[in-house]
Amino acid sequence: MNIVHYSFGIPPLRRGGLTKYFIDLAIEQSLSNHVLLIVPDSSKNKKGIIFEKKYFGIDVFKIYDSNPCPLVWGIKEPLFFMKKSNVDQFIDFFKKNRIEVLHVHTLQGALVEMLEAANMLNIRIVYTTHDYFGLCPKSNLWCDNNVCKNINLCAKCNKDAISWKKLKFTEKKYYPMLKRIVKKFKFKNKKSIHDDSTMSFNNENYNLLRNYYYKMLKYVDVFHFNSYIAQDVYKKFLPEIKGKVISISNKSINDKRSPIHINDVIKIGYLGPINEAKGFFDLKEVLDELYFKIKNFELHVFENINNITPYIKINKAYTYKNKDEVFRKLDLIVVPSKWHETFSFICQEALAYGIPVLISENVGAKMIVNSIDSSMVFSSIAELKDKLYKILCDHNILEQQSAQICDVPFDKICPDILEVNQLYGGNYE
Numbered sequence: 001m002n003i004v005h006y007s008f009g010i011p012p013l014r015r016g017g018l019t020k021y022f023i024d025l026a027i028e029q030s031l032s033n034h035v036l037l038i039v040p041d042s043s044k045n046k047k048g049i050i051f052e053k054k055y056f057g058i059d060v061f062k063i064y065d066s067n068p069c070p071l072v073w074g075i076k077e078p079l080f081f082m083k084k085s086n087v088d089q090f091i092d093f094f095k096k097n098r099i100e101v102l103h104v105h106t107l108q109g110a111l112v113e114m115l116e117a118a119n120m121l122n123i124r125i126v127y128t129t130h131d132y133f134g135l136c137p138k139s140n141l142w143c144d145n146n147v148c149k150n151i152n153l154c155a156k157c158n159k160d161a162i163s164w165k166k167l168k169f170t171e172k173k174y175y176p177m178l179k180r181i182v183k184k185f186k187f188k189n190k191k192s193i194h195d196d197s198t199m200s201f202n203n204e205n206y207n208l209l210r211n212y213y214y215k216m217l218k219y220v221d222v223f224h225f226n227s228y229i230a231q232d233v234y235k236k237f238l239p240e241i242k243g244k245v246i247s248i249s250n251k252s253i254n255d256k257r258s259p260i261h262i263n264d265v266i267k268i269g270y271l272g273p274i275n276e277a278k279g280f281f282d283l284k285e286v287l288d289e290l291y292f293k294i295k296n297f298e299l300h301v302f303e304n305i306n307n308i309t310p311y312i313k314i315n316k317a318y319t320y321k322n323k324d325e326v327f328r329k330l331d332l333i334v335v336p337s338k339w340h341e342t343f344s345f346i347c348q349e350a351l352a353y354g355i356p357v358l359i360s361e362n363v364g365a366k367m368i369v370n371s372i373d374s375s376m377v378f379s380s381i382a383e384l385k386d387k388l389y390k391i392l393c394d395h396n397i398l399e400q401q402s403a404q405i406c407d408v409p410f411d412k413i414c415p416d417i418l419e420v421n422q423l424y425g426g427n428y429e
Contacts, residue, residue, distance in 0.1 A: 001424065002098045003029060004036040006114065007105040008069045010055055013171070017250070017345045018130040020320075022105045024251040025417055027056050036097060040066030040109030043171040047086075049093045061093070069109040071170060074161030075137035078209040081164070083111060090117035099123050101424045104220070107134040107213055115219035126423050127220040128248070129230040129342055134213035135237050137161070137206070142339045145276045154206035217241070222423050227364025230342040244423060247368065248343060249414045252320050257354035257410075260402040262331050262395040266297040269330040269355075271318050271346050272337070274305050279336030279360060286385045287311060294392050300330060327353040331398055332391065335359040336384065351413045356401040358387060372408055373401055 007022045008014060026035050037060045038049065046064035053060055067081050075081055090113055094102075102118045103126045104110065118125050131139040141148040143157040223243025225231035231245055268287075272278040280301075287299055291311055299311055302318040318326055333350040337360050347365035350357050351372070359366050361379045369376050378384045391397050405413075 001033045001100050002036075003033055003101045003103060003424070004038055004094075004097065004099050005103045005105065006038050006110065008071075008108040009039045009171075010037065010060060017343070018105060020250045020252065020345070021128075021130070021248050021417075023056075025103075025420065026058055028251070028417055029421070030056075030058050034097075036061065036099075038063055038093075040069060040111075041171055042066045042068045042109065043168040047089075049089055063109075063111065063114070066109045066111055068164045068167045069170060070133075070137065070139075070161065070167060071108070072139060073167070074158040075164075075206075075209065076158055076161040077164050078137075078205040081209060082212045085111040085113040087113040087117050087120075090114050091121065094118060094121055094123060101126060103128070103424075105130055107216055108139075110216060112212060112216050115216050119219045124424060125219055125221045126224055126420070127217070127222075128224040128420070129226055129234055131342060132233060132340075134217055135210075135234070137209065140277060140339050141233065142277045147339060151210070152203050152207075154210075155203045158206075214238070224420055224423055226343045228367055229340050229362065229364040233340050233342075245367075246419050246423070247365075247415050248420075249348060249417050250345065251417065252323075253345070253348050253352050253414045255410045255414075256324070256327075256352055257406045259354055259406055260331050260356075260399060262398060264296060266392060266395065266398070267300060267329060267331045268297055269300045269326070269333045269350075270336075271302055271326075271333065272335070274301070274303050277337065277339040279338045282338065282381050282384070283334055283336045284309075284312075286381060286388060289385065290389060290392065293389075297392055302326070323349060327355055330355055333357045334384075334388075335363050335365070337363050341365075348414055351405055352410075354402045354406045356398050356405065358384070358391075360384075368413060371412060372405060376401070 005022055005026050007019065010023060011019060026037060029035050035058055037055065037058055039060065039062055041062045041064050044064060049061050049063050051059060052062045065083065067083050094117060101124045105128050115125060132141050133139040135141065136148065137154055137158050143153060217238060223234060223241050225234065225243050225245045226248045228245055234241060270280060270283060272280065274280050288309060297311060298313050300313045300315055302315045304314060327350060333346065333355055335344055335347055335357060339362065341363045344363050344365040347357050347359060347368060351368065356376060357369050358376050358378065359369050361377055366377050378387055
């Protein structure tokens with residue numbers, strides 16, 4: 001089969017779970033299929049779809065003069081994200097390579113003509129729901145420190161987004177070295193001298209932008225929902241779409257399970273960024289209260305934070321390279337996200353070491369935890385506090401859960417990455 005994967009870039013320019021999944025899937029598929037990768041580049045004054053290089057033996061092509069990639073920073077100027085392109089360049093590319101499946105992993109940087117051409121040629125279009133870009137300019141449907149409840153507030157929500165000109169830096173090969181500078185750009189943009197309550201926001205161009213991306217999504221033949229959370233969110237906006245829920249994985253998640261044995265102190269791990277959407281401050285609030293009653297725990301974080309309390313231990317940043325060291329010293333992972341997180345590889349990675357995971361009902365990977373022990377899913381701060389209190393009072397709870405995790409078949413934790421192949425042939429009912 002001839003397959004082309006579209007995403008917003010490859011390492012070292014792009015990192016994270018989405019990139020890890022799409023690269024690992026492409027490499028695995030390339031063992032028995034002809035696989036190509038296409039990525040956007042709006043940073044150069046070029047046009048066309050041009051071969052860039054080989055990556056793990058797979059040909060990588062760049063789409064020049066693409067739309068910019070806003071990553072997680074939102075969109076300030078919607079009209080710059082709706083470029084008109086030449087549909088014939090995509091038709092020629094797909095025909096030349098005899099493409100049968102176009103697998104899209106994000107709409108960031110994508111041009112509507114790419115999906116239009118695939119549709120014209122009856123190429124099957126599969127879309128994996130790694131994020132909510134296309135539904136939300138910031139990809140996470142999170143606004144004013146809460147889940148977005150009004151899609152007509154995009155102009156207000158994105159008022160501090162990075163300009164499209166600055167976003168061009170994120171497509172340069174030296175971008176990984178410039179991340180700190182890019183963060184400073186964002187910080188400066190956040191310093192608004194206006195009071196939101198007195199400002200007027202024009203949402204008209206954001207409505208045009210939403211329709212532009214809705215058009216792309218309506219070309220999709222089958223949605224690969226990576227969780228029931230993602231399925232529910234997408235169907236709320238596009239109820240007519242068809243697809244199937246299939247859990248995702250990546251090749252760095254291997255079976256290293258061993259039962260945990262707790263000494264006097266329970267070591268709790270929080271591996272996400274320190275922000276409101278990821279639920280860190282809810283977790284800290286709960287642990288602050290519990291610390292007055294019981295002091296037999298530590299919270300290990302992997303990012304520098306202010307206002308450290310005695311139970312918080314700061315560690316060097318978590319990466320795939322040091323994950324063995326990280327997970328071997330933890331007894332419990334908490335994933336307290338408040339936004340509707342499509343998945344969470346952290347959950348799978350912890351379970352692959354035999355470590356129990358206490359997870360919010362808002363996280364897509366809860367379906368894996370729920371299939372092993374439904375008592376480790378919580379739906380409120382009060383429930384999180386109650387579950388943590390019981391765990392801190394009885395070490396046996398975690399040790400028994402760890403033993404249970406070690407007993408389940410590993411494919412219940414980490415399914416075969418090639419399960420998605422079933423969608424290429426239409427088997428999704």
